[in-house]
Amino acid sequence: MAVTNIVQHAPKDYKSNLKPIWCPGCGDFGVLNALYKAMSICNLDPDNTVIVSGIGCSSRLPGFVATYGFHGVHGRVLPVATGIKVARPELNVIAVGGDGDGYSIGGGHLPHAARRNPDITYLVMNNNTYGLTKGQVSPTSMVPLASVQAKLDPKRWKTTPYGMFEEPLNPIAMAIAYDVSFVARGFSYKPNQLTDLLVQAIQHKGFALIDTFSPCPTFNQDQTDDFYKDHTYDVPEDHDPTDRVRAFELALRTDGFPIGVIYKHENKHSMIEEQAALKRRFPQDTPPSLETVFKKYH
């Protein structure tokens, strides 16, 4: 991480002049404030930091941060972030987005980001719903499963008025299975803890996923802030996140959602370093010539 020691940046230094477009009470405000604080604690140089996103309410976040930003297309945040990081390893790269962007349309990129393990922090604001399209199920929605007895309830879940036919994903268990090298879960109503998790994720060397419950007060009347207050608990103090089996057990518990660092694969191999090492194998002082490549075709 490129951390400058010359200027100490305060959280407000990371605020852009754009006002967030989120609804009053949106969990994303808390996430954004935690991010400002975490960036300040890590003292990231705004000129050397890029925030990358896809599409969705939460993907508007880069515009609210006074760093470089990339607001791309739906679901492709991780490829774009990887391209930036490989091209310019010295930049701080933070990827952000929602659960639909990250686990539905973009879900195919997550295992490959884990395989490559670039030094990127991926912050998923998980509201268990599609907010920007006004209230449909997401891959993490906990809507009661469909049954023939289900009551028609079109107000709450517009594309699944008789219930949902699919089981929700467990992104934490999925990330551990993919061997994402830092897996944590946060909650936007626990801002100090979330700030601390973000600091750890930013400082982690490798690909870090923080799935953060960030309630949608407008379209999700089931997973409200109160629901999460009742259904979350802190990761037990004696939990060893470097134990993958224990991490799995924690992720698969059905009595609620643990908040904190769940899994860590320290010193996991990273493609970014390999790419750099590969280039160093070739002479750096004398620029190569294409003539030498031409010779292979004589």
Add this chain to the structure above:
Amino acid sequence: MNPQTATSTTDVVIRLVGESGEGTVSLGDLLVQMFTAMGLDIYTFQTFPAEIKGGTVMYQVRARSGIVLSHGDAADVLVALNSEGFGLFGDGLREGGILVYNSDVFTPKPDPSRTDYALPITTLARTEKEKVRHEIEGEALKRLPAPVNIVGLGALLRLVDAPLLPAEQYIRDLFGRKGDAIVRMNISALHTGAACIAEQMEGKRTPHVYPVERPSPVLRVNGNQMLAMGAIAAGMRFYAGYPITPATEIMEVLAKELPAFGGDVIQAEDEIAALGMAIGASYAGKKAMTATSGPGLSLMVEQINLAGQAEIPVVIVDVQRGGASTGLPTKTSQGDLNIALYGVHNESPRIVIAPTSIEDTFWTIIEAFNLAEAYQCPVIVLSEQALGTRICTVPPPDLTKVRTVNRLMPTLEERQAGYLRYRDTDTGVSPMAIPGMEKGAYTTTGIEHDEEGNPGYTPELATKMKAKRFRKLETCNRERGADFVHFWGDTGEAEVGIIAFGATEGVIREATERARAEGFRVAHLHLKMLNPLPVEIVEEFGARCHKILVPELNWSGQLANWLRVNTSLKLHKFHKDEGIPFVPNEIYQQIIALATH
């Protein structure tokens, strides 16, 4: 073999057909090497089945003393290593041509218009292996293939009266480290093949291939390899791609060569990720590229639009293959012009260019980066399977002629004075900051945005910013349009004018010259830039032609349709989408038909 045979010049077409994976391709490669060493210019055409093993492969080699413009019309010599190949490609042999057939597996019906040579290539090769079997260890012997391709090489070299000595030297170089027995086996196989043909030559016709003094060394290279090398010359230092026939070789060459130039190559999880990575890398300041074929281009469409809207330079190479959907993956086509031009929801600027020959591919890909950087937009490069996989001899590009362009960036003073990433300028081009630049921070976005990059939705803003982005295409056409046209044939009034694009340039030139030699006045405009279309140049060309022919390799006449949308010209379409390139004769016939009716 063609009319020139009377003098000591060479122009011979040899077509090899056989079972895929059983030595046909390696025999073709050997022949190309030997002819190149004799100083001849080479132009090949290969057509493969889509499967790894099995099916019939065809490898055509045209060798000529002097420039070769196409893979030629009918073959002078057909080498049929299986009967299926003879059935499929036998009618490609010209009247009075020579057939060399594998007499181990079939005997063709006699045909007095043809000269036949029987070559029991399998038996001869096995016998050669038998001769050395006592000298080779058990496992190595099992793995040792019978030298079928070397028997074939000896036979063909003898047939065209070419010396065997260079081939012997080549065998020593190639097999030397495998031991003396294997070298001897192959040299013996070479002479066995030659002797088999020599025995049958009495009273029969044979073509001749004459060595030529070559002033300087040539590259023996295909379009994919040339494109990869051109991209390095352009300063491309980031490549992400997903394997797809027939574009994969571009990535294979870059994966090997780019790290030495300080660049990165990533095999992405799909084409969407590949283009996303390239766009990310370019946003971060590197010249970046991906290469694919039709199905991959379909997946990339959404992010091509993003690069157009967010004004991020990026180069997308499409090595077009035949057919829709999975289609004809190993065949050629010019069927992706429509998706290159129109593949977008709503509208955003992109530049579409197409290389015309293997030599031109080197320069075209350099220009692709120059255009992407100059006008900050995606540039789609339409290559073709026939161009990408065809091996030709070309002079090494003169690297002192390489000119590269870098994107306009804001100075520190400009950034301090209140930086606007999307400043509305006369040219449409606005200085682009890259991460790391002090006071340059902005958020790029595909959402409609103001000059600062902040989202906005008013009708006035939507109009102003779209006009700004499309103004870049006008600027591009004004500044560079004339650099992307080739004129051939008659320079004045013409009975027939031909407008075409892409890898058909050589074959059209050859057909044009044939017609002009007979007194017809024929002009040829070859378009290298399809968008923005240099409309004035096209109109001026059309004004001096009585009739205009638009030959292209796709189903509906996509170029002709595009020209009809953009110009006033009356056009005669000539299009087909069979998976194979044009031959000179069919273009020639079209010219004559138009000129005489």
